[in-house]
Amino acid sequence: MKIGIEAQRIFRKKKHGMDIYALELIRNLQVIDQLNEYYIFVRPGEDRCLEETDNFKIIEIKALTYADWEQIQLPLEASKLELDLLHCTSNTAPIFSPAPLYVTLHDIIYLNQSYSGGSWYQKLGHYYRKWIVPIVFEKAKKVFTVSHFEKDEINRHFGESNKVEVIYNGVPNGFYPQPVEKIGAIQVKYQLPENFIFFLGNTAPKKNLTGMLKAYANYRQLSSNPLPIVIAEINEKELSKYLDSIEESSLIDHIYLTGYVNQNDLPALYSAADLFMYPSLRESFGIPIIEAMICGTPVITSNSSSMPEIGNVHAEYIEPTNPISIATKMTEVLSKTENELTTWERFKYASTFKWETTARKMTNFYFNKNVEYVLLTDSVSAESA
Numbered sequence: 001m002k003i004g005i006e007a008q009r010i011f012r013k014k015k016h017g018m019d020i021y022a023l024e025l026i027r028n029l030q031v032i033d034q035l036n037e038y039y040i041f042v043r044p045g046e047d048r049c050l051e052e053t054d055n056f057k058i059i060e061i062k063a064l065t066y067a068d069w070e071q072i073q074l075p076l077e078a079s080k081l082e083l084d085l086l087h088c089t090s091n092t093a094p095i096f097s098p099a100p101l102y103v104t105l106h107d108i109i110y111l112n113q114s115y116s117g118g119s120w121y122q123k124l125g126h127y128y129r130k131w132i133v134p135i136v137f138e139k140a141k142k143v144f145t146v147s148h149f150e151k152d153e154i155n156r157h158f159g160e161s162n163k164v165e166v167i168y169n170g171v172p173n174g175f176y177p178q179p180v181e182k183i184g185a186i187q188v189k190y191q192l193p194e195n196f197i198f199f200l201g202n203t204a205p206k207k208n209l210t211g212m213l214k215a216y217a218n219y220r221q222l223s224s225n226p227l228p229i230v231i232a233e234i235n236e237k238e239l240s241k242y243l244d245s246i247e248e249s250s251l252i253d254h255i256y257l258t259g260y261v262n263q264n265d266l267p268a269l270y271s272a273a274d275l276f277m278y279p280s281l282r283e284s285f286g287i288p289i290i291e292a293m294i295c296g297t298p299v300i301t302s303n304s305s306s307m308p309e310i311g312n313v314h315a316e317y318i319e320p321t322n323p324i325s326i327a328t329k330m331t332e333v334l335s336k337t338e339n340e341l342t343t344w345e346r347f348k349y350a351s352t353f354k355w356e357t358t359a360r361k362m363t364n365f366y367f368n369k370n371v372e373y374v375l376l377t378d379s380v381s382a383e384s385a
Contacts, residue, residue, distance in 0.1 A: 001036045003366055004078050004086040004099060008069055011045025011060075014260045017287055018106055021146075022089040023049060024172060028359035030056050036366075039081055041074055067128060070094055085141070085366065091129055093136045102365070103136055104144045105164075107284035108153055109206065122204055134158075142365055146285040149306035167362060169285050170355030172263065177296040177347070178271035186268035190258045193228050197330070198273035198297075200261075200288050202233040206281045208302075208320050209234070209242055215279065216255075217248045218327030227274060227334065230256045270295035275334055278302070279320045286310050293350035296343055298333055300326070314346040 007022040009015070015023070026040055030053055038056045043063065052058050061077055063069030075094045078086055083099035093103050110129045137143060137154075143164045145151050151166050178186075187194070197216075201207035209231075220226040231239070236257060243249045261269060270276060276292035278301040289311050292299050301307045303317040311317070316333055318326045 001084045001367065002039065002081060003036060004039045004041060004081065004083040006041050006070075006074060006086065006088040006090070006093070007050075008041070008043045008066070008074075008090070009045075010049060011042050011047055013045065013047045015047075015263065018090040020172075020263065020287070021104070021106070021169060024170060024355040025089065025359055025362065026050060026056070028355045029363070032356065032359055033363060039078075039083070041077065043069055066125075087362075087366075088136075092132045093140070095132070095135055095139070097139065100141045101136070101139055102142045102144070103140045104146075105133065105137070105150075105154060106146055107150055107282075108133065108157055109282055109284075111157055112153075144362070144365075147306040147309055149309050150284040165365065167358055168353055169287050169290075170353045170358050171287075171290050171294050171350060172355065174264070175267045175270075175291050175294050178268040182268045183272045186265055187272055189265070190230075190256070190261075190269070192230055192256055192258075192272065195227050195274050196256065196272070197227050197229040197275045197277060197334075198232075198269065198292075199229060199277045200232045201280075203238060206283070208279050208281050210246060211281075211320055211323055211326070212277060212279055213242055213248060213251065214246055214323035215326035215330065217246070217251055218323050219330045220251075220254065222327050222331045223334070226254070228254045228256060229277075230258060230269075230273070232258045232261045232269075235259065266291060267295050270297050273297050275300065275330065277330070278307070279318060279326055280305075280307065281320050283307055283310075289315060290350040290353050293346045296347060298338060298346075300329055300333060312349060314349050 005026060007026060009019045010023045034055055036055065040056060040058045042058060042060055044060045050058065059077055061069060061073045063073045070092060071094055075096055075098050079098035085102055086097050086099040087102040089104045091106055093101055110126045111133060137158055144167050145154060145164060146169050148166055151164050154164055155161060199212050201209050203209060216229050234257065239257065243251055270292045276297045276299045278286060278288055278299060280302055282305045284306055286307050289299055289301055293314060299311060299315040300318055301311050301315050302320040304320065308317060316329055318329045
């Protein structure tokens with residue numbers, strides 16, 4: 001078979017959730033399938049994080065804009081290859097696909113609400129998806145999503161469909177509790193304190209940065225020995241704007257900013273933290289929940305959307321719109337000594353989320369469970385994967 005995979009943004013330096021999804025899916029397909037032909041469509045970038053193998057070819061496509069790349073240049077290049085299928089991995093896809101279309105629809109939040117806040121780029125992406133996704137959904141042969149919560153949302157919006165399948169995300173192999181040396185090195189690199197709370201968010205409204213800052217202000221009042229908080233993905237100017245809006249500008253003295261954190265640094269950063277906060281207003285999966293868990297860190301996350309499905313009994317839950325209750329939970333979790341069994345059970349649970357499993361399940365649908373297409377590395381066929 002000839003399989004095309006859209007991975008437009010995996011070569012960009014600052015990767016986020018959907019980029020990591022595409023990259024890890026492809027890397028694990030390279031391990032388990034050495035027979036079928038894969039063509040990986042990417043946009044040129046400075047981080048060449050994926051190498052070609054005998055049956056995986058990288059096709060770099062230049063374009064003026066995201067939409068130009070996806071709607072014009074990608075179909076033109078893909079049409080030259082006589083693909084058996086084209087898998088688009090990041091919500092959107094060409095309206096006119098030259099091959100049977102498979103789409104990973106991570107979430108449909110943009111279909112259910114208007115957009116407020118965020119950068120102009122985030123707003124533009126919101127309205128592009130709002131226009132494209134309904135068309136692509138109708139044309140797709142198969143639609144993958146990342147949680148049962150999101151499948152229910154998709155079916156609620158488009159009507160029940162047997163084309164929607166759930167395949168969970170995974171955790172990369174390098175995520176596990178890090179040794180003291182690596183933790184120390186990461187604290188030096190980012191100039192971090194010895195003990196801290198970690199919040200991995202950005203300015204996208206669903207990440208609830210305002211709610212997190214309000215909760216942190218309350219936590220500092222409740223706790224007799226409050227920890228500083230480390231926040232990734234925002235800069236000092238953005239932070240000051242948010243703090244001014246909630247009239248808590250003095251909090252800046254207790255906040256450390258890392259900027260963008262490379263995937264290779266995340267395991268040590270999670271491992272160094274006393275607590276990981278993920279109070280999102282909505283998530284389709286929430287990869288950081290299981291990343292933090294597998295690194296041995298307690299997690300507080302929201303009691304809504306997919307987060308209870310992913311965190312299971314191994315996370316603590318809060319109402320994300322109630323800063324006082326968030327602060328209370330933070331104080332409660334940080335004031336108790338966690339036993340080793342709890343840490344081990346959390347690690348064991350998070351370890352069940354593997355990108356190899358994601359890739360194997362994906363091949364079942366690529367090959368339509370056809371035993372003719374054998375995955376060579378360990379004699380496992382798509383039928384039994």
